[in-house]
Amino acid sequence: MTVIDWLLDGDPAIRWQVMHDLLDAPADEVGAERARVEREGWGARLLALQGTDGLWDGGALFPADYTRDEPGQPWTTTMHVLQTLQLCGLDPACGAARRAVSLVAANARWEHDGQRYFDGEVEPCINGRTVETGVYFGIEVAPIVQRLLGERLADGGWNCEAEHGSVRSSVDTTVNVLDGLLAFEQATGGSDGVREARRSGQEYLLERALFRRRSTGEVVNPHYLDFAFPYYWHYDVLRALDYFRRSGAARDPRMAEAVAVVRSQQQPDGRWLLGRVHPGRVCFALEGGVGEPSRWNTLRALRVLRWWDGEP
Template identity: 45%
Template sequence: MDRVDVTEWLLESDPSVRWQVMRDLTDQPDDVVATERARVATEGFGASLLDLQTDDGYWNGEEYGVDGDRRSVMWTLQSLRRLGIDPDAAPVRTAIERVRSNVRFRDFEEAFPFFSGEVEACINGGVLAASAYFGVLGDGADRMIGLLLDGQLDDGGWNCEPREESDRSSFDSTLCVLEGLLAYQRAVGDATPAEVIEARHRGEEYLLERNLYRRKSTGGIVRERYENFIFPPYWVYDVLRSLDHFRDAGLVEGTEPDERIAPALDLLESHRLDDGRWAAGDPWNGRVFLALDSAPGEPSPWNTLRALRVLDWAGRA
């Protein structure tokens, strides 16, 4: 299967895949892309997830969800963001207003409003990304950013464990925070405080120093699961998710790929199937409303889309 056939195969997928293929791989006109993107809120995965929200703003009655269950406000909003649903679509605005008005992190005495985040860096990174994407930054962005800046460790990254338990950064937590800070920067543009940009760059440097997956001490892979490319990724780190972030950051800032991602690109290419596609990984544990990707080992529209746009950006089309 050659590249053209792969693109045609991707265009047979859910509207959430199709519109991103049109934007990132086939350079369709903006109006054509927008028309396809609008379908995400009314058809396929996006519409199905929106329909599962209850009138009180929750999904499955959970703001985050107990471990092993991804049916919650947090992970549904993260999925909708990754699907690229139009945040201005009427059904989306209704859903976000329900969350803003009603959902609280109830495990805390203060019962923080959802879009104000809570205390863990990885959760606040995800909530900040959702707040920026869905246009509700005013509800608590300053609080979350303050906590994230204060919580950055000496090595440049973050860890959801408190400082007294760990002073080493986690790849998982660091990438969650980086995605949130970048989404914030995209949303506010030139109004982004310099210290936010500096913190993001320091966090990215933490990953770049390790080629996005290696131990700084030995050069070996930090965790084997970093080669397991999954969609949606939830809070879990993998090399493809990280590369997609660095592509996104490069597009926001107009910068070229850092040469230190080359080993990660080699790793990504090594996972390419003979027909030009990438397979779905083993999904992270937990119950879900619906599978957004193919079965493990089967050709994955999401991994293929993300891999191809990363390689295009890096000049390895």
């Protein structure tokens, strides 16, 4: 079995993206496979877990029964499930998506201060993800975008700790905001302010070769070299490279070391492993454990390398 055959033997969420991103399959075939995400596999299972009130696990960010002494972070709530459905490629025009998102818009409130879900919260890492999923599912999120533009720090990025006095950006927060701004720009055409903010956020990452300290050249965090899926709010170099791929950015030489990290993790059989699982409550496991072959990471790595190598 080839790597492509192995990928195509996976969930519909994997299959349609392989067909689209790696095989350049005809649009009608891709669309037919994508439509299965609503009815089968991970997408259908996640949709079935939505409560009648529109929430997953009773909350926007935290479950209804959450206590602070729970190990890890809960990944079962509305924000994380919407992001995962987006990454699975659930067709935003399908009936299930429209019903699910309309319930979220009507009923979900952020735990921070009771804000309506698609009005955003206070942390830019949360708001970046809200913008990305909001745009994907056809919700108006321009006011959140304007807030994000005003929260950019002097070094070019963003940090959720800015409300507590931090003046230095974070790669984790910055990549979440960049994902949101990119989705907004691609859907609406953006604005000069959005384009400038994305440019500065990209420079913030590139000046650090995507994973090194600008001051010393040391690796900021070894976990940035471990590829997790789902990644939720967390940063790693594969996620960053996939952002640049989707943005249509030029292949900047400052990305080369991060690309080499991705290449180095390809196994002799052509696959990539699951490098990390972010601890916490999950709806269900999308893949096996750490160290096992990962269809998600293999798909993501192959399309990044296809872009980097300039393949048509």
